Amino acid sequence: MPTALVLGGGIMGLCAAWGLLRAGFAVTVLEQDAIPNPRGSSVDDHRLIRHAYGAQRGYMRMVDDAYAAWDALWDDIGETLHVPTGVLALDEGAGDWLPETRAALRADARPFSDLSAAQVNERFPLLDGAGIADALHMEAGGVLLAGRIVAALARHLEGRGVRFRQARVRDLAGGFVLEDGTTLAADAMVVAAGPWAPRLLPRLPVTPSAQVVVRLRPADPAWARMPMLLDLSAAGGFYMVPPVAGTPLKIGDHSFSLQGDPDAADRTPDPSEVERILSLAERRLRGLRDMAPAGAATCFYDVEPKEEFILRREGPFWAMSGFSGHGFKFAAVLGLRLARTIADDENPAALARWAAGQESIPA
Numbered sequence: 001m002p003t004a005l006v007l008g009g010g011i012m013g014l015c016a017a018w019g020l021l022r023a024g025f026a027v028t029v030l031e032q033d034a035i036p037n038p039r040g041s042s043v044d045d046h047r048l049i050r051h052a053y054g055a056q057r058g059y060m061r062m063v064d065d066a067y068a069a070w071d072a073l074w075d076d077i078g079e080t081l082h083v084p085t086g087v088l089a090l091d092e093g094a095g096d097w098l099p100e101t102r103a104a105l106r107a108d109a110r111p112f113s114d115l116s117a118a119q120v121n122e123r124f125p126l127l128d129g130a131g132i133a134d135a136l137h138m139e140a141g142g143v144l145l146a147g148r149i150v151a152a153l154a155r156h157l158e159g160r161g162v163r164f165r166q167a168r169v170r171d172l173a174g175g176f177v178l179e180d181g182t183t184l185a186a187d188a189m190v191v192a193a194g195p196w197a198p199r200l201l202p203r204l205p206v207t208p209s210a211q212v213v214v215r216l217r218p219a220d221p222a223w224a225r226m227p228m229l230l231d232l233s234a235a236g237g238f239y240m241v242p243p244v245a246g247t248p249l250k251i252g253d254h255s256f257s258l259q260g261d262p263d264a265a266d267r268t269p270d271p272s273e274v275e276r277i278l279s280l281a282e283r284r285l286r287g288l289r290d291m292a293p294a295g296a297a298t299c300f301y302d303v304e305p306k307e308e309f310i311l312r313r314e315g316p317f318w319a320m321s322g323f324s325g326h327g328f329k330f331a332a333v334l335g336l337r338l339a340r341t342i343a344d345d346e347n348p349a350a351l352a353r354w355a356a357g358q359e360s361i362p363a
């Protein structure tokens, strides 16, 4: 039986392990922390999945394959950890993102509706439509219950014989060199180290980026029936995740900090950063200041300059990186495709182009 070692017990490492297990490998996962890992990028209440993707049509199309891969994963773990919410995207100015999204959705005949500010007010009375110049609503899309997915997938893999070893990899030199100097090697070796990846593979064009999210508990249960909100206002856009399945409502902004150290001992967000995010959202979310605070957190993106994913060979290793704050939705399909490329000895260049969102090939 071929062997595989996967560095990283975040969603990418676990999905690679899942794909490799299904492809017939004996898999071991190496993780420096516990799984689920609150220091990792994957462990939070929710992550969004949506077709609205601006001009990035490769990623828009990959969302169909992503949903199919999640369905296969739900079958394996025995539960569906996705809540459909739909998407509401809006802009106060004449930005490119909404027209590009609309053109891409139309080209593929994907259903959506255009809304005026008055229609936003009427359909979504929890929002203040003031100043909206353009808006689009789509029924497809929803919330992936991220932390629960990571925990359930790890349990499933363990039950199917995947070995988990808590160890920090110090270096990559023909194999994984552990802190005690031991080197581990396997037929297939995957590096899915999230924001720590540039430490191990400095050639990757990836920057860790600390991002703050703010959580709130609205009293009105109608918030849980809201679509995810993407506010693209040039003056300061933000996203809002509705409080589905008992989770808090969450807001964050769209800009990259491009700074921060994922190993920093203190990840407490600066109160001024929390206030900045609240002030972006308060003009749009009615009663925001009356909602009960439910904490704020610092989480890390691994940013690639063009926001394109990296799935490529680095010597004897397969690197999974550059997820730029939008990777979770694709983790299951990326894990299956990577495993297929490895198991069937497919062309790594085709994998790299597809992962970068440059072409649409079925997973």
Ligand SMILES: Cc1cc2nc3c(=O)[nH]c(=O)nc-3n(C[C@H](O)[C@H](O)[C@H](O)COP(=O)(O)OP(=O)(O)OC[C@H]3O[C@@H](n4cnc5c(N)ncnc54)[C@H](O)[C@@H]3O)c2cc1C
Pocket (backbone or CB within 6 Å): 007, 008, 009, 010, 011, 012, 013, 030, 031, 032, 033, 037, 039, 040, 041, 042, 043, 046, 047, 048, 049, 167, 168, 169, 170, 192, 193, 194, 195, 196, 197, 200, 211, 212, 213, 252, 299, 300, 301, 320, 323, 324, 325, 326, 327, 328, 329, 330
């Ligand atoms: C605030 C926020 C919001 C986001 N929103 C969305 C969204 O709405 N939709 C979406 O699709 N995506 C979203 N993302 C992006 C998505 O969550 C990430 O792309 C994804 O979780 C990355 O997973 P990962 O497995 O690569 O990284 P991680 O989860 O960080 O896993 C990497 C693991 O590797 C381990 N590791 C690292 N180095 C070593 C070492 N040397 N030895 C041993 N172990 C090591 C770490 O401990 C860690 O557990 C968001 C991200 C953030 C931070």
